[in-house]
Every structure is written in structure tokens, then in C-alpha cells.
Amino acid sequence: MKLVFATLSIVFLVLASSLVHPCMAISDAIKPNSSLDCDSKCGVRCSKSGHDRCLTFCLKCCLKCNCVPSGTYGNKHECPCYRDMMNSKGNPKCP
Missing domain, CATH: 1.10.8 (Helicase, Ruva Protein; domain 3)
Known part of the structure; x- marks a missing residue:
């Protein structure tokens, strides 16, 4: 049971980290001038x-x-x- 839980946790972390970069790219596209207010x-x-x-x-x-x-x-x-x-x-x- 611990092995299944550990495996699912690792899979979840890998999937979650793959979604971080597209979200950041969308944020940059919405506000391109982050250095200047x-x-x-x-x-x-x-x-x-x-x-x-x-x-x-x-x-x-x-x-x-x-x-x-x-x-x-x-x-x-x-x-x-x-x-x-x-x-x-x-x-x-x-x-």
C-alpha cells in the first residue's frame, strides 16, 4: 500500500510540475511589461x-x-x- 501511495504521489508531482510552465507563459502574455508599471x-x-x-x-x-x-x-x-x-x-x- 505504501508503494502504491508513493508511486501515485510521484506521478501527481510530475504532472503538476508540467502544468506550471504553461500557466506562467499565459501570465506573461497577459502582462508583457512586468518590469515597468x-x-x-x-x-x-x-x-x-x-x-x-x-x-x-x-x-x-x-x-x-x-x-x-x-x-x-x-x-x-x-x-x-x-x-x-x-x-x-x-x-x-x-x-
Whole structure:
């Protein structure tokens, strides 16, 4: 009986460990920017503006560029990708 229990325990552990990696991959796919907190960075960036629209575009830019310039305005030289993104009219996309 002990041998059966030990064997089943080992099989269960092997199966459980094989499921850990796919779950972690799904988690990474949902939130690709774990090193940068876009919500808080964009919250600071958009604190003095029309908050909803600014946040929407800031979050899009942050997720794509993986950076947000400091302050509430300017400093775009800190993040060239953020600075160089344009909308369809040729205007800066990122606030």
C-alpha cells in the first residue's frame, strides 16, 4: 500500500510540475511589461491633463515602447520610441 501511495504521489508531482510552465507563459502574455508599471507612470504623466484620453494613449505607447518620459509634459528625449510614434495625421500619438 505504501508503494502504491508513493508511486501515485510521484506521478501527481510530475504532472503538476508540467502544468506550471504553461500557466506562467499565459501570465506573461497577459502582462508583457512586468518590469515597468505603465499604470502608475501614465497616472503621473497625465495628472494635469484630460485624464481619460491622455491615459488611453499613454498606456498604448507605454506598452509598445516600454517607457514613459518623466514629468507631466516634455522630456520626450528620455524615450525616443514614445517621442517618435505618430497618429494617422502625422501628429505625436503619445502625450
